Amino acid sequence: MIHWNAAYSDADTTKLGWYQKEHSVSLQLISSCKGIRLIDVGVGTTTLIDSLLEKEYEITALDISDKALEIMKQRHGDNLNYVQADLSEELDLGDFDIWHDRAVLHFLLKESERQTYLANMKSCISSGGFAVIETFSKDGAQICCGLDLYTYDENMLIELLGDDWILIESIRHTHINPFGGERPYISTIFKRV
Numbered sequence: 436m437i438h439w440n441a442a443y444s445d446a447d448t449t450k451l452g453w454y455q456k457e458h459s460v461s462l463q464l465i466s467s468c469k470g471i472r473l474i475d476v477g478v479g480t481t482t483l484i485d486s487l488l489e490k491e492y493e494i495t496a497l498d499i500s501d502k503a504l505e506i507m508k509q510r511h512g513d514n515l516n517y518v519q520a521d522l523s524e525e526l527d528l529g530d531f532d533i534w535h536d537r538a539v540l541h542f543l544l545k546e547s548e549r550q551t552y553l554a555n556m557k558s559c560i561s562s563g564g565f566a567v568i569e570t571f572s573k574d575g576a577q578i579c580c581g582l583d584l585y586t587y588d589e590n591m592l593i594e595l596l597g598d599d600w601i602l603i604e605s606i607r608h609t610h611i612n613p614f615g616g617e618r619p620y621i622s623t624i625f626k627r628v
């Protein structure tokens with residue numbers, strides 16, 4: 436948590452490497468899922484939430500960093516539910532229609548952490564629900580925010596999620612960070628069987 440709180444201690448969140456003014460790919464993928472109860476895991480201070488609130492999603496914002504959640508509380512007050520938690524630990528999160536992760540899964544380097552992440556996802560998305568997962572692509576950067584990454588291609592995500600989830604759509608695209616660097620992503624929708 437200390438590492439991530441330090442990242443958010445600079446008041447200007449628009450200078451973070453993962454900052455994006457508009458999240459068109461995330462919005463496109465989320466809009467094609469059914470349901471309005473959404474949990475955004477590793478939410479950070481993303482502007483995606485502003486757009487989702489306009490579309491009247493019921494949002495739970497989860498992050499390991501209480502500093503990031505504090506910034507979100509200042510911005511959105513009672514319009515969100517807030518959960519400070521580590522996705523690599525077993526959690527009781529409730530029920531949702533859509534799980535959204537942009538740029539968290541790739542920080543889980545150990546297989547045991549990834550399996551706990553998946554168990555958390557499965558515990559709150561029932562059959563017919565959706566997981567929108569966006570990670571750094573295997574052919575892109577291997578470090579973010581000073582941390583090593585475990586990056587993915589489409590087949591690796593299919594294999595990781597296993598038979599309980601079916602890939603509905605996947606998009607490869609490149610995020611240009613605030614310093615002009617190219618960060619190739621793979622963004623996917625999975626549906627729970």
Ligand SMILES: C[S@@+](CC[C@H](N)C(=O)[O-])C[C@H]1O[C@@H](n2cnc3c(N)ncnc32)[C@H](O)[C@@H]1O
Nearest residue numbers: 439453477478479481498499500521522537538
């Ligand atoms: C690269 S940022 C992405 C933030 C946001 N999703 C976005 O697209 O702007 C990764 C976020 O994941 C959070 N995070 C990292 N490891 C985590 C973990 N194990 N559990 C929960 N959140 C975590 C960090 O605090 C940070 O806010």
